[in-house]
Amino acid sequence: MTDISQEERAYRAALYEVDGIGPARIQVLLNYFGTAKSVWGASESTLKEIGLPKDAVFELGKRKSRIDPKQHLSALAKIGIRAIVPDDEEYPKLLKEIDNSPQVLFIRGRFLPQDERSLAVVGTRKATPYGRDVTERLVEQLAAQHFTIVSGLARGIDGTAHRAALESGARTIAVMGGGVDRVYPPEHVGLAQEIAKHGAVVSEFAPGKLPVPGNFPARNRIISGLSLGVLVIEGASQSGTKITASLAAQQGREVFAVPGPITSRQSQAPADLLKLGAKLVTDVSDILDELPDLKDSHTGRTKSVLEVNLDALTSEERKVVELLSEGNLHIDEIVRQVEMKAPVVSATLTMLEIKGVVKQLGGMVYGRK
Incomplete structure (x- = not known):
């Protein structure tokens, strides 16, 4: 009560x-x-x-x-909007622990006790195919470990994280930089509605308030405050993603980062955080290792998003997988580099898709899954 x-x-x-x-x-x-x-x-x-x-x-x-x-x-x-306060049972315990926790949260949807097992997944609005792919894989693994996924409903990594959570049957929480009735970007209105059904859309800003840039640092402290840790997947060196990670560290929460190609601008924020001591993540076990209170639910090491059992593949499939481990490629480039005929490469890629090892990213570009 x-x-x-x-x-x-x-x-x-x-x-x-x-x-x-x-x-x-x-x-x-x-x-x-x-x-x-x-x-x-x-x-x-x-x-x-x-x-x-x-x-x-x-x-x-x-x-x-x-x-x-x-x-x-x-x-x-x-119109489906409630206001909860720190005295409410529903108000998240993790959020109560931070300095200057919101005295009111406007909410569509509902917080549940299981949301205490939550992780923020954040990154750039300009996500690369690599970033989207890794986000989907890691969120799927987190969902299998019964995590609630927290993010900011922005374009790019945020939206990918929310969708991947919903597709994996996990709960997800979107923290807004404006009123919960002012969804931005507008193409995420439908996504916000689905999140409210399977989690919560929340904001410290009153209904009707626009998501102006000055609101986002305050929004970011709630994203990290709701979470046991923050996982950074992509971001430029100077980005809001690093602000969220910094706030998480100030709040005593864990900071995780996924390494990316050193040639990509969007790998700079994770690289900077790793240099400062963030935990490098390639699969969910890396996260659980830093959250000892959750280890009782960890029943074994999950297959890494960067690894695959090559022994279970044919020689042709191994060649393709090893090549795609270095980055996404167009099918013509795959044919050139593996030195196999185009029909053989096409058939091999089809079998690898069926086995869940690779996927087509669009425009006949393939990447690891």
Whole structure:
């Protein structure tokens, strides 16, 4: 059960909707006044005396004249949006542990107790075929180990991670940089709806708030805060991905990174993190090794995403697999390098696809699976 009244929940949610009063200021106001209802009822002069900027005082007054917090919370519930607070049983325990944990989370979907076993999977919006491929494989392995996958619903690695989780039957949580009703990018609206059915779409930002760039550092601290660790798959040297990893380290969470081709710009962030001591990951066992409390569920080493049992393949298949281990290639280049006839290579690739060893990435380009 919860120790907070629905009335206090409504006032707290209403404060989050006031322009100019962000999460940090709300925490200061709650510390001073004790309750959100008291903040809502405070006079303009009192708010100014304690240092709230004039613009924020004006916006609060304007908001107070427009809505009744309790009625507004009921209206949000009618469109499938709830507000949860740290006193609620549903509020994630891991998130409570971080500094400045959100005093309100707006949510579509629901947190479940099993979401305490969660891992953030993050990376660049400009994912390469290699990055998408590795994301799919690792998320599939994490799903088999009953992890909930946390990410940010962005293009690239985030979207791939969410989809792979859903396809693997795992729960997944999307943390937004704007209101939960302001899905960005727009092509992920359908994905967000599926996530809400099989996990949760959450935000510290009130419904209606746009996902402006300044919101994303705050969003990233929630991604890491919800998770036992953060797995970085691709990202440029200067990227938000590294910010999330840095926040995870500050929160005492594990940081994992997947190595990539040194010729790719998107391999720079993982490489930088590995130099700083992040755990190198090629399969889920590398993650479980760093999470000792979860080892009782680890029943053996999973096949590495970078390894395959070559003894089980024909000589032609081994040649192709060994070649593709170095990177994705067009079928014409495969024919040239393995020095086999095109029909033989085509048949070999088909058999490797059936065996789940390789897959076509589009345009007759093949890569390891």
